[in-house]
């Protein structure tokens with residue numbers, strides 16, 4: 109018998125008490141022999157019923173008051189505010205098992221919440237450290253240029269314009285960081301919902317390549333589209349956001365090329381429901397251990413090179429948010445010294461053909 113309800117427990121205890129009473133009555137009868145068997149049976153039955161009733165009521169009251177209270181407290185903590193709390197039926201079997209399960213589930217959810225809070229607290233600390241570190245460099249540079257100009261540089265025609273231009277560069281860098289941070293915050297809070305429309309992704313890619321052509325030429329890099337460039341590939345997405353994604357991925361391909369005549373190629377694949385866009389380069393590649401952290405804000409495998417190229421390390425974090433806000437996926441494969449491929453999916457527009 110399982111004692112997982114007050115009724116079972118009362119039944120067992122009443123039976124034990126009755127058995128003891130029967131033994132005592134039989135022994136008494138053997139010695140004095142003045143109780144009839146019918147009286148023994150009647151008396152035992154009466155004792156069993158009284159014991160069952162008293163124990164059962166006591167246990168039920170106890171369970172009802174105490175366990176219902178625990179159950180209610182846990183339930184109200186588990187449920188969102190304003191949600192009605194359900195009550196417990198103590199007469200139901202497995203009442204203790206149910207309460208036990210609820211308590212364990214509640215404890216587990218609390219543990220998970222604490223873990224998440226600790227993680228986000230450490231993430232916030234790291235993020236704030238990164239922001240101040242990134243802003244410090246242009247601020248100190250500007251301070252240096254302005255002090256030099258005030259110390260007489262302003263009257264020196266060989267440096268005054270040069271230092272003002274350098275100050276402007278630092279201001280532009282700060283603006284880029286602040287703009288990127290603002291974009292990430294808006295994307296994370298869901299404020300920037302994608303404005304979905306049908307458009308030709310090949311056409312957009314051609315526009316992005318045209319925009320980056322001067323930079324590519326300076327870096328002696330060649331950007332190309334694989335396959336017939338005069339096709340039409342219709343997708344359903346936010347055109348301007350996808351422009352940002354393509355710009356950052358192709359820009360990275362140019363920036364992180366390992367030699368002159370590096371190649372950055374954009375390729376498209378038909379995936380039934382989606383179009384897979386891949387941006388590949390034959391550049392420096394990414395160390396294996398860096399890949400899981402690549403989409404984190406400010407993460408850079410080569411900080412010096414990234415800064416020298418004017419990068420903030422926020423590009424891929426923005427790219428990831430944009431793709432996720434489209435409910436699509438992005439992945440990366442890379443081999444150091446061989447090259448990198450970033451691939452992301454986009455929803456195909458109706459009647460899209462590749």
Ligand SMILES: Nc1ncnc2c1ncn2[C@@H]1O[C@H](COP(=O)(O)OP(=O)(O)OP(=O)(O)O)[C@@H](O)[C@H]1O
Nearest residue numbers: 360364393408409410414419420421422423424448
């Ligand atoms: N194609 C690539 N090849 C090699 N490394 C890459 C490539 N793309 C990104 N990385 C590495 O990932 C880091 C993060 O890239 P991300 O685009 O976020 O920043 P960034 O290009 O340095 O700056 P930003 O995009 O803000 O101008 C880069 O600094 C670089 O170390």
Ligand SMILES: [Mg+2]
Nearest residue numbers: 356360423424
């Ligand atoms: Mg970038």
